[in-house]
Amino acid sequence: MNFDYTDEQEAFRREIREWYEENLPDGWIDGERDLPDDEDEREQFLREWQRKLHEGGWAAIHWPEEYGGRDASLMQQLIYQQEKARVNPPPERSEIGVDLVGPAIEGFGTEEQKERYLPKILSGEELWCIGYSEPDVGSDLASLQCKAVDEGDHFRINGQKIWTTHAHKADWCYMFTRTDNSGPKHHGITALIVDMDQEGVTTDRIRQITDEREFNQVYFDDATTPKENVLNEVDEGWEVAMRQLSFERISLSQSLDLERRFDELVEFCKNETRGGTPLVEDPHVREKLAEFDTRIQAAKLTYFRNVSKQMNGDLGAEASFGKLYDSEIAADLHRFRVKLGGPKAALWGDDSPNGAAKDSLANISIRIGGGTSDIQRNIIGERVLGLPKGDQE
Amino acid sequence: MDFTLSDEQTQMQESVRDYLESEGGIELARRQMDGEDVVGEVWDGLAEMDYPALSVPLEYGGLGDDLLYLSLLFEEAGRVALPGPLPETLGFTVPLLAELGTDEQKGQFLPAIADGDLRASVALYDDATESLPEAIRMEAEPTDDGYRLDGTKTLVPYAESVDRVVVPARTRQDTGYGGITLFFVDPAAAEAEQLDTLDKTRPLYELTFDGVEVSGARLGPVDGGGDALERAIDRLNVSMCAMLVGGADEAVDRSVEYGKQREQFDKPIGQFQAVKHRIADMWLDTEAARSLTYYAAWAIANDEEDARRAVSAATAYCTEHCGELFEDDIFNHGATGYTWDHDGHIFLKQAKTWANLLGSPTEHRRRIADIRL
Numbered sequence: 001m002n003f004d005y006t007d008e009q010e011a012f013r014r015e016i017r018e019w020y021e022e023n024l025p026d027g028w029i030d031g032e033r034d035l036p037d038d039e040d041e042r043e044q045f046l047r048e049w050q051r052k053l054h055e056g057g058w059a060a061i062h063w064p065e066e067y068g069g070r071d072a073s074l075m076q077q078l079i080y081q082q083e084k085a086r087v088n089p090p091p092e093r094s095e096i097g098v099d100l101v102g103p104a105i106e107g108f109g110t111e112e113q114k115e116r117y118l119p120k121i122l123s124g125e126e127l128w129c130i131g132y133s134e135p136d137v138g139s140d141l142a143s144l145q146c147k148a149v150d151e152g153d154h155f156r157i158n159g160q161k162i163w164t165t166h167a168h169k170a171d172w173c174y175m176f177t178r179t180d181n182s183g184p185k186h187h188g189i190t191a192l193i194v195d196m197d198q199e200g201v202t203t204d205r206i207r208q209i210t211d212e213r214e215f216n217q218v219y220f221d222d223a224t225t226p227k228e229n230v231l232n233e234v235d236e237g238w239e240v241a242m243r244q245l246s247f248e249r250i251s252l253s254q255s256l257d258l259e260r261r262f263d264e265l266v267e268f269c270k271n272e273t274r275g276g277t278p279l280v281e282d283p284h285v286r287e288k289l290a291e292f293d294t295r296i297q298a299a300k301l302t303y304f305r306n307v308s309k310q311m312n313g314d315l316g317a318e319a320s321f322g323k324l325y326d327s328e329i330a331a332d333l334h335r336f337r338v339k340l341g342g343p344k345a346a347l348w349g350d351d352s353p354n355g356a357a358k359d360s361l362a363n364i365s366i367r368i369g370g371g372t373s374d375i376q377r378n379i380i381g382e383r384v385l386g387l388p389k390g391d392q393e
Numbered sequence: 394m395d396f397t398l399s400d401e402q403t404q405m406q407e408s409v410r411d412y413l414e415s416e417g418g419i420e421l422a423r424r425q426m427d428g429e430d431v432v433g434e435v436w437d438g439l440a441e442m443d444y445p446a447l448s449v450p451l452e453y454g455g456l457g458d459d460l461l462y463l464s465l466l467f468e469e470a471g472r473v474a475l476p477g478p479l480p481e482t483l484g485f486t487v488p489l490l491a492e493l494g495t496d497e498q499k500g501q502f503l504p505a506i507a508d509g510d511l512r513a514s515v516a517l518y519d520d521a522t523e524s525l526p527e528a529i530r531m532e533a534e535p536t537d538d539g540y541r542l543d544g545t546k547t548l549v550p551y552a553e554s555v556d557r558v559v560v561p562a563r564t565r566q567d568t569g570y571g572g573i574t575l576f577f578v579d580p581a582a583a584e585a586e587q588l589d590t591l592d593k594t595r596p597l598y599e600l601t602f603d604g605v606e607v608s609g610a611r612l613g614p615v616d617g618g619g620d621a622l623e624r625a626i627d628r629l630n631v632s633m634c635a636m637l638v639g640g641a642d643e644a645v646d647r648s649v650e651y652g653k654q655r656e657q658f659d660k661p662i663g664q665f666q667a668v669k670h671r672i673a674d675m676w677l678d679t680e681a682a683r684s685l686t687y688y689a690a691w692a693i694a695n696d697e698e699d700a701r702r703a704v705s706a707a708t709a710y711c712t713e714h715c716g717e718l719f720e721d722d723i724f725n726h727g728a729t730g731y732t733w734d735h736d737g738h739i740f741l742k743q744a745k746t747w748a749n750l751l752g753s754p755t756e757h758r759r760r761i762a763d764i765r766l
Contacts, residue, residue: 001461001691003394075394266766280766283759290758293765294706298681301396301688308396318680325677374666380676381669385649388664 003304005079012076016058016083023052029087043169050093050124059122060098067106067114068122074311078304085256096165097121097128101174108191108232108240117172117193129196131161131175131218132241139375141176141241142185146220148177148192150234153227155179155192157200157220163369167216168203170196180235191237193229200224210361254326254366255299258333262296265289265337268354272340279340288336295329317384324376327366334360396687402465409469412442418473419736425476426593426739432512432554435477440509448487453503459694460484460628464635464686471639474739476594478514478551482506484632486513486559489625493575493613502557502577512555514580515629516546516600524756525626526570526619531602533562533574539608540564540576545601548750552585552598559612560602561622570619575612582607592742626751627704628693633747634686634711640740641679641715644722647736648672651726662725671721678714685710702764705757712748719744 005013020029025045027033036042053059054068062077063069072080092098102121105113120126137144146159157177167173173194180188194201200223205213232240266289269280279285302321309316338345338360341353348357367373381387398406416438425431439445448463449455463483470479483506490502505511519530531544542562549558558580565572583600590597613621649672652663662668685707692700719741723730730737748754 001396001398001687003396003691005394009394078394269766286762286766287755287758289766290761291709293702293761294685294710294758295681297688297703297706298685298710301684302680304394304396305684305687308394311395312397321677321680324673325681374670377670377673378666380673381663385645385672385676387649387652387669387672388661390664390666390669 009075009079013079013083016080019056019058020083020087020089023056024087024089025049028089035090046090046093047124049090053092054123059092059094059124060102063098063102063106063118063122067102067118074307078307081253081256085260088257088260093127094121094124096130097126100130101128101172104174104191104231104240104243105193107243110228112228113193113231126171127166127169128172128174129164129167129170129216129218131164131173131177131194133163134160135162135217139371142189142238144176144178144189146175146177148179148190148225150179151224154224155190155227155230157192157194157223157225159220161218161220163206163215164203164218165215167196167218168205168213172196173201173218174231176237176241186238188235189237189241190234191231191240192225193231194220194223194225198223209364210358253299253303253322254330255296255303255322258296258299258326258329261330261333262289262292264354265292265333265340268337269340272353274342285340292329292333292336295332299326299329320376320380320384323370324373324380327363327373330363330366334363396684398465398687402462405462406465406469408442409444409466410472412438413469413473413475419739422474422476422594422739430554432477432551435475436509436512439477439479445483445509446507448483449503449507450491453491453499453507455487455503455507459690460488460631461687461690461694464631464690467632467635468639468642471636472643474594474636474640474736474743478512478555480629480632480636481514481550481555482512485515485625485629486557488628489559489575489612489621490577492624493618493621497609498577498612511557512551513557513559513577514550514552514555515559515625516549516552517561517626518548519544519546521547525752526573526623527568529561529563529573531560531562533564533576535564536606539606540574540611542576542578542602542605542607545599546583547588547597547599549580549585549598549600550595552580552583552600553587553596555580558600559625561618565616567616570623572616573619573622574615575618575622576607576610577612578605578607578610590746592746594739595743595746624693627701630704630708630751631686631689631693633751634682634689634707637711637715637744637747638679638683638686640743641675641682641711641718644719644737644740645672645675645679648675648722648725668725671725675718675721678718682707682711682715699764702761705752705760705764708752709754709757709761712744713754716741716744716748 025033036045057070061070061072061080065071098121102118105117134144134146146161148155148157173196175192175194177190177192178188179190200221202219204217206215206217207213269285270278272279302318306316306318337354337356341356344353345357352358382389421431421435444466446455447458447466451457467480487506490499502511517525518528520528533540533542546560557577560576560578561573562576563572564574580600582605583602586599588597588599652668652672653661655662689703689707692703719737723737726735726737729735
């Protein structure tokens with residue numbers, strides 16, 4: 001066991017650090033610059049950032065080199081994430097494509113599909129959404145209803161998807177459809193690539209509790225996609241969906257990001273006073289902060305333990321740890337921030353103390369998206385600990 | 394960066410586990426609870442396998458391993474709530490002797506510990522209502538050829554089954570860990586009275602020193618033993634954390650097994666989300682506690698800058714969360730869990746005892762805050 005980094009690893013860290021210093025928008029590192037409020041300007045800003053990332057070779061370091069990645073080792077990915085957590089760069093416009101779609105195409109796609117789609121994911125030229133959820137089909141993917149009917153050289157798609165992030169901006173949808181209803185419900189699901197820019201596809205943006213509109217309902221009304229857009233075999237989409245987990249970047253731990261948020265909160269407590277005394281001197285606040293520090297350390301150390309196991313070729317049960325553990329800490333941390341805000345916590349937007357109000361709401365979605373905390377507990381109970389499966393499966 | 398155990402470490406841990414199981418596992422704890430003193434028997438067995446030699450330096454006949462290695466041993470000991478002053482002797486006393494002892498003291502005591510011939514404990518508290526280090530009050534008066542100890546120490550683990558006790562006393566009026574001098578004394582010189590304790594596997598005693606003259610018993614500098622004592626208490630905390638992690642791992646296993654077997658409403662109860670989710674949360678806390686403990690052990694062994702914070706983080710987390718986890722294990726077993734026959738209470742009582750013995754979670758969080766904020 002050791003917590004040192006080799007010279008080579010430190011050199012890699014310096015390379016990222018220097019690249020960020022040169023390429024992050026002016027004032028970003030010092031926190032003087034934020035994303036533009038105006039939607040079009042923000043879109044322009046994010047496209048520009050994605051283009052820079054791609055040119056710098058940082059758009060998808062875990063992808064193979066032949067598809068524009070760096071073949072990055074787990075250790076390099078970890079260092080990249082550490083540096084990312086440190087500077088908190090603008091979000092990646094192609095994140096969904098890079099993390100979820102690209103690896104699926106790489107794993108199951110034909111050579112033609114790989115050549116056609118992968119480069120444009122990296123460059124941010126084409127934006128993707130994922131047609132996973134449907135109304136009444138949340139965590140139970142196998143009961144999806146959206147139909148794709150074989151019409152010779154193409155499929156005709158009818159049905160509805162929901163909670164589809166960025167569908168209103170997406171060029172393509174990577175979606176799961178029902179192609180056969182006769183067998184067991186896991187069979188007869190087909191993964192398709194569908195052009196969003198066609199008459200049969202309409203999107204309806206959903207207003208979230210944060211007042212943002214990132215996700216959508218998507219209606220497929222006689223939409224079509226050619227046969228060559230099937231990913232894997234017809235009726236064999238379940239395999240694609242299940243392998244999805246193993247495609248993800250080394251477990252998407254938020255723990256490094258939590259550390260930065262914690263430091264920000266400490267700063268806030270040093271600067272904010274109540275009755276002339278800085279919050280950080282209040283014994284209750286001190287104890288709560290120490291408790292968060294401990295939980296975040298536990299999250300980070302378990303994340304390190306997991307990455308180390310993966311490096312030694314063992315996936316490790318700890319891989320199931322991060323999403324649930326980290327999002328519970330994040331939820332508590334944001335609730336505490338709101339409490340510390342005092343009466344001013346009644347305000348929204350820039351007047352909200354430390355941006356707490358919006359963040360605390362946004363955090364609720366972390367406990368829902370990508371499999372709710374309840375589903376994570378089922379996964380741990382059943383797959384890690386071997387408890388009997390519930391009625392639903 | 395590599396946060397994995399080596400093959401050698403994993404193998405050591407597996408062999409300890411097999412050995413303790415073959416010796417009766419948790420039955421040893423039950424026999425101790427029933428009033429039998431199994432410490433000698435446990436110790437002889439451990440000595441045959443060379444475990445007491447683990448942390449003793451090579452030049453004194455030991456294996457020279459660090460606190461991380463020891464923690465793996467403690468983890469297995471904790472899995473069966475093994476009675477005996479294992480943390481006190483190996484986690485606390487050995488490194489303290491190695492750090493402060495004269496050549497003569499080291500030559501006398503360390504090989505004896507390595508051979509399994511000497512066990513040790515620690516007498517910290519003069520006042521069980523006060524926190525450390527304020528609870529250390531006993532004054533030691535210099536005499537012609539040593540010191541005279543006068544007063545009563547309480548909450549002394551295993552005082553009647555050990556050969557030496559580390560006794561911190563004040564030789565200068567001071568606060569905190571200042572003005573403390575350490576003595577390594579034979580508890581037979583004091584009068585021992587066993588206390589009625591919550592955790593019957595780990596007996597605690599009151600030791601009354603009635604003008605006891607000790608010579609050659611001073612360990613380390615006059616007035617200056619406090620820093621080393623604080624570090625030794627840190628190591629003792631990590632040792633106990635490791636035992637709690639082992640117990641927690643065992644509790645998760647027990648809850649899982651029961652969840653698979655016990656049927657209600659024609660289903661195994663582990664199929665119900667309420668039960669499944671509680672066990673999943675127990676597992677999360679066990680993994681978190683384990684990460685914090687391994688890291689704290691490693692940080693101490695490597696003199697890392699954040700070692701003190703790491704120890705307090707592990708201690709606050711393990712004592713609090715493992716305590717709740719042991720309650721959940723009992724709860725998962727329903728009324729059966731509430732019986733003396735079920736093993737759940739053995740782990741719970743240990744955790745409850747340790748939660749305040751070397752600083753409460755609140756005190757440890759205060760220490761973290763002082764370091765971090």
